[in-house]
Amino acid sequence: MSYQDDIKALTQLREAMGSGWASISPENAARLRAQNRFKTGLDIAKYTAKIMREDMAAYDADSAKYTQSLGCWHGFIGQQKLISIKKHFGTTKRRYLYLSGWMVAALRSEFGPLPDQSMHEKTSVAGLIDELYTFLRQADAWELNHLFRALEEAKAAGNAAKVAELEAQIDNHETHVVPIIADIDAGFGNAEATYLLAKKMIEAGACCIQIENQVSDEKQCGHQDGKVTVPHEDFLAKINAVRYAFLELGVDDGVIVARTDSLGAGLTQKIAVTKEPGDLGDQYNAFLDGDEITSASDIDNGDVVIKQNGKLVKVKRLASGLYQFKPGTGEDRVVLDCITSLQNGADLLWIETEKPHVGQIAGMVNRIRQVVPDAKLVYNNSPSFNWTLNFRQQVFDAWEAEGKDVSAYDRANLMSAEYDDTELGRLADQWTQNFQRDAAREAGIFHHLITLPTYHTAALSTDNLAKGYFGDEGMLAYVAGVQRREIREGIATVKHQDMAGSNIGDDHKEFFHGDAALKAGGKDNTMNQF
Numbered sequence: 001m002s003y004q005d006d007i008k009a010l011t012q013l014r015e016a017m018g019s020g021w022a023s024i025s026p027e028n029a030a031r032l033r034a035q036n037r038f039k040t041g042l043d044i045a046k047y048t049a050k051i052m053r054e055d056m057a058a059y060d061a062d063s064a065k066y067t068q069s070l071g072c073w074h075g076f077i078g079q080q081k082l083i084s085i086k087k088h089f090g091t092t093k094r095r096y097l098y099l100s101g102w103m104v105a106a107l108r109s110e111f112g113p114l115p116d117q118s119m120h121e122k123t124s125v126a127g128l129i130d131e132l133y134t135f136l137r138q139a140d141a142w143e144l145n146h147l148f149r150a151l152e153e154a155k156a157a158g159n160a161a162k163v164a165e166l167e168a169q170i171d172n173h174e175t176h177v178v179p180i181i182a183d184i185d186a187g188f189g190n191a192e193a194t195y196l197l198a199k200k201m202i203e204a205g206a207c208c209i210q211i212e213n214q215v216s217d218e219k220q221c222g223h224q225d226g227k228v229t230v231p232h233e234d235f236l237a238k239i240n241a242v243r244y245a246f247l248e249l250g251v252d253d254g255v256i257v258a259r260t261d262s263l264g265a266g267l268t269q270k271i272a273v274t275k276e277p278g279d280l281g282d283q284y285n286a287f288l289d290g291d292e293i294t295s296a297s298d299i300d301n302g303d304v305v306i307k308q309n310g311k312l313v314k315v316k317r318l319a320s321g322l323y324q325f326k327p328g329t330g331e332d333r334v335v336l337d338c339i340t341s342l343q344n345g346a347d348l349l350w351i352e353t354e355k356p357h358v359g360q361i362a363g364m365v366n367r368i369r370q371v372v373p374d375a376k377l378v379y380n381n382s383p384s385f386n387w388t389l390n391f392r393q394q395v396f397d398a399w400e401a402e403g404k405d406v407s408a409y410d411r412a413n414l415m416s417a418e419y420d421d422t423e424l425g426r427l428a429d430q431w432t433q434n435f436q437r438d439a440a441r442e443a444g445i446f447h448h449l450i451t452l453p454t455y456h457t458a459a460l461s462t463d464n465l466a467k468g469y470f471g472d473e474g475m476l477a478y479v480a481g482v483q484r485r486e487i488r489e490g491i492a493t494v495k496h497q498d499m500a501g502s503n504i505g506d507d508h509k510e511f512f513h514g515d516a517a518l519k520a521g522g523k524d525n526t527m528n529q530f
Contacts, residue, residue, distance in 0.1 A: 002171045006030035028511045031148050035141040035504075037175060041205035042249060044133055048179040049207035049253045055094055056255075056347070059446045060374055066440035069096035069181060069449040073103040073128070075135030077454045082176040083139055083492055092178050098449040099128055099206075101183035106455065118185045122193075126200035129182055133205040138501065139176040142492075145504050147173070181257065181378065181449065182206040184242070186214045191241040198245035202254065209242050210257035210350060210378065211235075213337060215269045227265035228322055229333075231272035232280050232340050239345045257378050258341035259350035262333035267322045271306060271315070280340065287333055289326040290315035335367045342372045348446065350378045355390050356435060362443035369444065376446040379439065383452055389415045391428040391435075399424070 001009070010026035038044050058065045072078035078097050085095050101120075106113050108128060109120035147170050154162035182201050187194030198209055213235040215228045239256055246254030271288070274281030285306055290313040291298075299305060303314050304323075316324040325333065338349045351364060361379070368375045392414035399406050409424055410416075419425040431438075439445040468477025486494035493499050 003030055003034055003167055006033055023514070025511070031144075032511075034170060034173070035144045035148075036137065037140060038133075038137060038177060041130060041133065041203050042251070044177055044205035045202050045207045045249070045251045045254065047207075048177065048205070049251055049255060052096075052179045052207055052255050053253050056376070056446060059376065059440075063441045063444075064437070065094065066436065066445060067094040067096055067447045068436070069098040069447065070453050071098040071100040071103055071449065071451045072132065072454055073100070073107045073452075075128075075131040075133075077458075078132040079135035079139045079176070080493065081454075082136060082178065083143075086143075086174070086176065087490065087492075091174060092176065096179045096181060096447070096449075097132060098451065099125065099132070099180055099182040100451045101125065101185045103452045103455055104128060104183075106452075118188055122188045122197050123200060125182065125184065126197070126204045126206075129180060129201055129204035129206050132180060133177065136176045136178070140173070141504055142499065142501070143176075144170065144173060145507065149503070149507075179207050179255075180205065181208045181210055181447070184209050184211050186212050187238045187241070191237040194238045195241035195245050198242045199249060202245055202249050202251055207251065208255040208257060210259055211238055211242060212259035212261055212350070212352075214261050214265070227261045228267045228269050229260075229262055229265045230269055231284050232337070233273065235337075235341070236344045239341065243345050255347045256345065257348045257350050258338070258346035259352060260334050260337035260341070261352050262337050263330040263351065263353055265330075266325050266327075267318070268325065269322060271304070271323060277310075283336060287325045287329045288313075288315045289324045331364060334364055338364075338368045338375065339371045342368075342375055348376060348378050350380065352380065356381065356385050356387065357390075357394065358435065358439045358443050361439060361445070365444040376444045378447040378449065379443075379445045381436070381448055381450045383450065383456055386415065387432055388428070391432045392419065392424060395424050395428045395431065 007026045007030045010029045014021045014024055014026055038047065055065070055067050059067070070081055072081060081097070082092060082095075085092055089095075101118070104124050105117070105120045108124045110124075111120070114120055147166055151163060151166040151170070154166055184194065184197060184201065188197055194211070201209060213229050213232075215230055235258070239258060242256050243254075246252070246256075268284075268288070272281035272284040274285060276282070286308055288306070288308070290306075290308065293299060293305065293312050293314050299314065302317075304317055305312055305314050307313070318324065334351055338351065341349065349368070351361065353360060361377070365375065365377065393411060396406055396409055396411050396414065406424075409419065409422075414424070436445070436448045440448070465477055465481060468481060469475070471477075473480075483494065485491070497503075
């Protein structure tokens with residue numbers, strides 16, 4: 001319904017309600033409706049799920065139409081990211097938000113900073129989703145408020161063409177509300193716990209939930225050691241739990257991302273249940289490391305023996321009770337994990353790798369696509385990778401394989417600034433620049449994200465300001481390094497009162513109080529300096 005249609009409907013409603021509603025302005029009420037498009041988190045989840053499904057279909061047709069996101073740990077950070085995207089690109093299309101469990105643990109727990117081991121409060125994840133969407137909805141209200149103020153000015157000036165232009169902008173306003181890919185870690189407990197938390201996340205607005213195949217109570221960051229995976233049947237139960245949560249809440253096209261940590265996980269919590277040779281449990285157990293035995297005398301107290309490829313094998317069990325996989329089986333386990341997840345309810349894959357290498361990722365995806373042709377990935381462009389060193393070493397290795405002279409470069413020391421302006425350094429930067437589009441085309445990556453970039457940007461910008469402000473620069477550090485740049489680069493936060501809703505509040509005062517409204521935005525407001 002257009003703004004003008006809303007005004008007409010509300011005018012009829014006011015007339016039907018009689019003189020008691022005489023002070024209610026249909027224009028103001030229509031404006032409030034326009035500035036609050038989404039009434040609940042479920043409204044958001046249903047809206048964004050549709051967007052994500054459309055984006056997935058568009059990528060299947062054209063791999064150049066991949067999607068991207070940045071991880072955000074606060075609603076304000078997410079809001080400013082979307083405002084910046086609209087400012088620079090004119091649209092939010094194919095740009096999402098990522099909610100990182102790592103950043104929730106490090107920045108949002110009541111215990112203080114925690115490692116990425118699922119020790120933070122479960123509800124803090126759903127709480128951050130709700131907070132992010134609160135800020136994104138406020139960005140809609142903020143942007144529309146400026147359009148409505150301009151509309152009032154155009155009407156007062158009798159500028160019909162400008163009125164028509166602004167009304168069209170209002171009717172076609174693109175929301176800042178975009179899909180969030182939300183990290184539920186390993187599900188925070190059993191399948192019932194996963195289901196309950198998934199419901200909270202969906203009710204807060206999540207259309208997409210990412211879950212990993214690690215053991216909940218042994219969960220580790222994907223880029224650290226000590227990861228322990230679970231048999232497929234355990235993981236599939238949690239995928240089912242998330243799907244049931246979506247269906248119960250009416251988000252029928254909700255998206256599930258199944259993450260496998262098998263590439264870097266050498267341990268499993270338990271031996272899979274198997275009923276016949278070649279079934280899923282048997283395939284999982286075939287990767288277990290062990291020694292063949294020929295008689296009962298080979299078995300010691302506490303040993304565990306399984307039948308593996310027709311032979312009795314004493315599997316290797318650690319003092320922790322965990323079982324060890326055969327070395328070098330990580331990639332094969334990843335492929336099996338991914339195929340199994342897609343065949344049992346997952347929509348997208350996440351393969352946690354140890355480096356950003358298009359060839360390595362493509363090698364696994366191509367194997368998966370032999371079974372599931374439309375398989376596609378969400379990929380972590382992780383700050384845990386040393387991107388500079390990785391890509392310089394990739395160029396070095398490629399040149400060496402081509403027979404090119406690389407004697408001028410020390411492969412182990414390629415991070416050094418002395419290589420920044422060399423042919424190798426420049427080519428490595430070009431490969432880095434092209435990584436997302438190359439990987440989208442060659443390795444099936446539908447969505448590229450950086451898990452915790454704003455954690456690092458907050459630290460870097462704070463370090464720069466602190467160094468100058470508390471040093472010789474004093475106030476100039478803030479003025480030159482922050483405010484002057486905000487003004488010249490058109491950053492909305494320079495008018496921080498407006499960004500925080502002061503102008504919206506003033507307009508609401510006028511709605512509610514009429515001529516008696518006491519406004520904050522008068523001539524003595526120092527924001528007028530900007």
